[in-house]
Amino acid sequence: MASVDIVNARKSYGDQEVIHGVSIGISDGEFVALVGPSGCGKSTLLRMIAGLEEITGGDIRIGDMIVNGLPPKDRDIAMVFQNYALYPHKTVAQNMGFALKLRKVSKSEIDARVQKAAEILGLIPYLNRYPRQLSGGQRQRVAMGRAIVRDPKVxxxxxPLSNLDAKLRVQMRAEIKELHQRLKTTTVYVTHDQVEAMTMADKIVVLHDGIVEQIGSPLELYDRPANLFVAGFIGSPSMNMFNGKIRAGAKPFFETASGARLPLAKAPESSDGRDAVYGIRPEHLSLGGDLNIKVTVIEPTGAETQVLGKVGEDKINGVFRERVTTKPGDLLAVSPDLSLVHLFDLKTGNRIG
Ligand SMILES: Nc1ncnc2c1ncn2[C@@H]1O[C@H](COP(=O)(O)OP(=O)(O)O)[C@@H](O)[C@H]1O
Ligand SMILES: [Mg+2]
Known part of the structure; x- marks a missing residue:
């Protein structure tokens, strides 16, 4: 096992830089998710750690060693891809043991390690099957087994779950998390799915256009997003956001661009008239109160009710545990939990306070 340190790493393709000086510290045994929209540089960064992409600037350290110039095979890492890249003409056992065979590990040692990984992954009954005789989830497990048998540092x-259907994805993410709790191998996990990142990781790195927007535990990012990008990216459904101005004074409030008034517990210091964005998550609205939503759509899911509507000219989304007996066109009275309101500077997008 080992820590991974990425220090001011850069990557250019030709004269186009796609990773702009990224620094991330990953402790020994930690499970870190790199999350961000498609094209933000997640795979590139992961491939830089693996040694599959040369780095243009900065340093990558695995354990005590700077690995910038080290080829992938000497980095003691194992990578699992989205398309599992299994050999179709090899059995499950042969697929899992192949990397060890290339390294001239003895047959008895390979058998023992494959057996152990297959036990961990529930693959014992399938060791003699070929990939085409397996379900998607089983193939995914074989791909992980191939990584496990190598007992890598990282x-x-x-x-890895993008090709699976929704139900299997949820099951496999719990399995991978459990596997990590068992093996405690340092893990870097790339996903565009913030729910996957939130549920699996000890620490999340939010990437956007080749820069780090924020690093923190799942709940740190949810509770105190550092800027508008993270606020909008983490949490589902997304945080409601309103552009407008802070009105300080004896009874402070927030005035949206279309003139609606949103409640504030208190205004930040000398913020009267400041252009800002008011954020409140859908699940932090409760029924009853002074804020009227003009209802457009109601979505009951059984466990909860989602209400889409408008406040002034702005869209708003509320999620309630209760069943809501309102209909489109009605006004629904709600109130934001004042301790869970977020304010951001309109120009910089950064959190205020
Ligand atoms: N081999 C390459 N040559 C040129 N540009 C590339 C190459 N690989 C990736 N890119 C660009 O780098 C950026 C990040 O890509 P990638 O790391 O694959 O994003 P993600 O995995 O987050 O979807 C994208 O703009 C992509 O077009
Ligand atoms: Mg990618």
Whole structure:
């Protein structure tokens, strides 16, 4: 096992820089998710750690060693890709043991390690099957088994669950998390799915256009997003946001651009008239209160009710545990939990306070 340190790493393709000086510290045994929209540089960064991409600037350290110039095979990492890249003409056992065979590990040692990984992954009954005789989830497990048998210092995952259906994805993410709790191997896990990142990781790195927007535990990012990008990216459904001005004074409030008034517990110091964005998550609205939503759509899911509507000219989304007996066109009275309101500077997008 080992820590991974990425210090001011840069990557250019030709004269186009796609990773702009990224620094991330990953402790020994930690499970870190790199999350961000498609094209933000997640795979590139992961491939830089793996040694599959040369780095243009900065340093990457695995354990005590700077690995910038080290070829992938000497980095003691194992990578699991989205398309599992299994050999179709090899059995499950042969697929899992192949990397060890290339390294001239003895047959008895390979058998023992494959057996142990297959036990961990529930693959014992399938060891003599070929990939085409397996379900998607079983193939995914074989791909992980291939990584496990190598007993690497670091696991790297690049969107390993993207090819699975929704139900299997939820099951596999719990399995991978459990696996990590068992093996405690340092893991870097790339996903575009913030729910996957939130549910699996000890620490999340939010990437956007080749820069780090914020690093923190899942709940740190949810509770105190550092800027508008993270606020909008983390949490589902997304945080409601309103552009407008802070009105300080004896009874402070927020005035949206279309003139609606949103409640504030208190205004930040000398913020009267400041252009800002008011954020409140859908699940932090409760029924009853002074804020009227003009209802457009109601979505009951059984466990909760989602209400879409408008406040002034702005769209708003509320999620309630209760069943809501309102209909489109009605006004629904709600109130934001004042301790869970977020304010951001309109120009910089950065959190205020
Ligand atoms: N081999 C390459 N040559 C040129 N540009 C590339 C190459 N690989 C990736 N890119 C660009 O780098 C950026 C990041 O890509 P990538 O790391 O694949 O994003 P993600 O995995 O977050 O979707 C994208 O703009 C992509 O077009
Ligand atoms: Mg990618």
């Amino acid at each position: 696991f790297l995952f690049d969107e």
